[in-house]
Amino acid sequence: MTPFAHTAGSYLAAELAAKLMPYAGINEPTVLLTAVIAGNLPDLDMFFVKGGSLKHRNTITHTPIFWIIFCSLFIIISTFINHYIFINAFAFTIGVFTHLFLDWFAARGDGVGGIRLLYPWSKKHYGFHKLKKLPNYVVKNFKFSKYLFTYYWKDGLLFYSEILVILAGMGLFIANVPEYVKYFLK
Numbered sequence: 797m798t799p800f801a802h803t804a805g806s807y808l809a810a811e812l813a814a815k816l817m818p819y820a821g822i823n824e825p826t827v828l829l830t831a832v833i834a835g836n837l838p839d840l841d842m843f844f845v846k847g848g849s850l851k852h853r854n855t856i857t858h859t860p861i862f863w864i865i866f867c868s869l870f871i872i873i874s875t876f877i878n879h880y881i882f883i884n885a886f887a888f889t890i891g892v893f894t895h896l897f898l899d900w901f902a903a904r905g906d907g908v909g910g911i912r913l914l915y916p917w918s919k920k921h922y923g924f925h926k927l928k929k930l931p932n933y934v935v936k937n938f939k940f941s942k943y944l945f946t947y948y949w950k951d952g953l954l955f956y957s958e959i960l961v962i963l964a965g966m967g968l969f970i971a972n973v974p975e976y977v978k979y980f981l982k
């Protein structure tokens with residue numbers, strides 16, 4: 797999914813957690829921001845992996861095992877510090893796992909989604925749809941180009957669910973703006 801969908805998706809997931817646990821403090825804007833930043837973090841591998849954005853899901857930042865270890869340590873350490881850090885660690889966990897879920901769900905083909913669910917035991921990429929080999933014209937022109945986008949919105953279900961996530965996230969954010977303003981003016 798695109799960074800817009802990851803931003804909206806992690807925001808929605810954190811807001812949902814806030815609704816389910818109203819007294820935990822997840823609905824504080826700074827905590828929500830932690831979830832949103834974490835919701836984009838796994839894609840940073842794009843900048844250091846050989847092969848750029850096409851190959852970026854081949855690193856540990858797109859494996860559940862890495863984040864299970866990282867987040868467990870983060871949460872355990874945070875319990876020794878204070879509740880605010882703990883709730884941020886929790887929001888962080890929501891963010892990264894929402895990212896993995898969305899990448900799993902929106903997988904179109906090798907390199908355009910799919911995460912290595914069973915790494916390090918298997919390097920296979922998994923997705924909601926069976927992953928197909930990418931057409932050559934997409935591989936050759938992978939950078940954000942009209943070729944990629946033509947391919948991207950060929951899958952109606954995935955395309956419209958991505959649009960839905962973005963719109964829902966934007967809508968909820970706009971509805972909550974007065975509350976956020978109140979928080980910062982407090």
Ligand SMILES: [Zn+2]
Pocket residue numbers: 797838839858895899
């Ligand atoms: Zn990703």
